[in-house]
Amino acid sequence: MKKIVKQDQDVIKQHNKLMILDIIKNKRPISRAEITKITRMSATSIGRFVSELCEEGVIRETELTSSGVGRKAIMLDIEPGALYTIGVDIEKKRISFGIMDFSETIVAHHRVEHKALAGTPAETAALICQEIRGMIARQGIPFEKVIGIGIGVPGVINYERGVVQLSSTLGWKDVAFAELIEKELGIKTVIDNDLKVKILSEYLYGSAKGSNKTALIGIGTGIGSALIINGEVFRGGSNSAGELGHTTLDPNGNLCECGKRGCLQTYIDENALILEARRVKEVTDVREVFAAARNGERWAKEIVSRTALYIGITINNIVCMYNPDTVILSGDLVENYREIVELVEEHSDQVIWEPFKGKFRVIPSELRGEAIVMGAGALAMQHFAPLSGSWSGE
Incomplete structure (x- = not known):
């Protein structure tokens, strides 16, 4: 029985120690007194756990002091290294x-x-x-x-x-x-x-900070999406939730690499844009399509506009299914042609179901290639x- 009690005490001690480290990491810099208020643990216990964490090298005392009334308190921070x-x-x-x-x-x-x-x-x-x-x-x-x-x-x-x-x-x-x-x-x-x-990085560091439910659409060499709800990534039954690229737009449409016809990615990924452009002009890279659109070439502007419409339809489908408060557009297409975000918003007015209009925001990825x-x-x-x-x- 004594051994079980000792193990329980060790588990509680470790839990409290990790909780204090978590508080310091999220609210740094912070004083011992503030940690005591948050945890409602005794100042002696907080002091002991803080000393252990300092000895282990994961936190440190800073030169900063609190600006409150009375005695100045030394602040605690994590040790980045x-x-x-x-x-x-x-x-x-x-x-x-x-x-x-x-x-x-x-x-x-x-x-x-x-x-x-x-x-x-x-x-x-x-x-x-x-x-x-x-x-x-x-x-x-x-x-x-x-x-x-x-x-x-x-x-x-x-x-x-x-x-x-x-x-x-x-x-x-x-x-x-x-x-x-x-x-x-x-x-x-x-x-x-x-x-x-x-989407985890956007939630922690980028566009989705403060969002309760965010959907991310990735548009590049393929099409995909991800959803994060209250800080948790939505995975589905086999971690496959979000495979938007292979949702069907037209069962008699373009042939996809997966063997089916009419998959979404055959209309809006980079290869789709290049294939469409080659009906008019020999191009090897999707950036050439962007450049032509910026130069006002009609064929390129129409390709980009059509792509924006399909993205708007995709947003409508996601919003109808999940009702997010934020939709992030990411991937090479968005990062190389930021103007498409405005076009998507214009087309979205036509295709978003009325009850959802004005209930969510569409924004480009903040972290871009580092996300x-x-x-x-x-x-x-x-x-x-x-x-x-x-x-x-x-």
């Missing part, structure tokens, strides 16, 4: 990396060109491991302080098992990718769908940092 995570964004033709410190700031960026379709998943994993080792060494970070790696991957992901079930963008099927990284580096790794990672790297670093932080409950600290 206490630990780090790595965020990775795997795209069709490149891989981006970022090192995130404990303050959730990206302290180093890196990008390499890489065509996943030209090699195997194992070769991609080997390249990622090589680049991560190099980044850590260049930053002079002790290897043991890197507690986790988060990776955003396009496709259907079993994030609990770390398996890429299907990624047509990368040409992968049933790849245990997290295991490939963990075996090589010995660092815990979590992977997730790239748009689910992106997935930041979200992947944050995902690893949530899974493996002290606040996840995995911190031994003793």
Whole structure:
């Protein structure tokens, strides 16, 4: 019985310690007295837990003092260099990396060109491991302080098992990718769908801050979406919620790479725009279509306008299903042609169901190209940092 009581006491102690660390991380800088008020714990207990956290190197006393009446209180803050995570964004033709410190700031960026379709998943994993080792060494970070790696991957992901079930963008099927990284580096790794990672970063750091229910639409080489409700990513039964690109617009329409006809992505992704443009002019990149539209070329303006209409229809479908307060437009198409957001809003007036008009906002991604790297670093932080409950600290 004594042993059980001791274990219960240890669990409670660890819970309280993590709660105090969480408070310091979210409300920093903060005084011991303020923590006492929030937790309603005794000043002695708070002092003891704070001392332990200082000794473990995850928090520190700052030179700042509170400006309240009476005795000045020394403020507490987290120690940014206490630990780090790595965020990775795997795209069709490149891989981006970022090192995130404990303050959730990206302290180093890196990008390499890489065509996943030209090699195997194992070769991609080997390249990622090589680049991560190099980044850590260049930053002079002790290897043991890197507690986790988060990776955003396009496709259907079993994030609990770390398996890429299907990624047509990368040409992968049933790849245990997290295991490939963990075996090589010995660092815990979590992977997730790239748009689910992106919406997490927008919720924590970008456009979706303060939103209760946000939908994100990603438009680029494919089409997808993600939903976050009260801070939780909506995953669906198999983590596949949001595969908008393969919703059907016209069963007799364009042939899609998935084998079906009339999928949404065959009307508004980059390849669709290029194929449409080639009926008029030989183009090799979607940016040429944007440039022609900016120059006032009628054929290009019509393509962009039609695309904006389909995006408006997509927004209407999402709003009718989920009733979000915010819809974020992201991806290369939006980032390279910001004017399309205004066109989408114009077309949305025609297609949004009347009860929802004026009840939500449509905004472009705030974090742009860094969103997935930041979200992947944050995902690893949530899974493996002290606040996840995995911190031994003793």
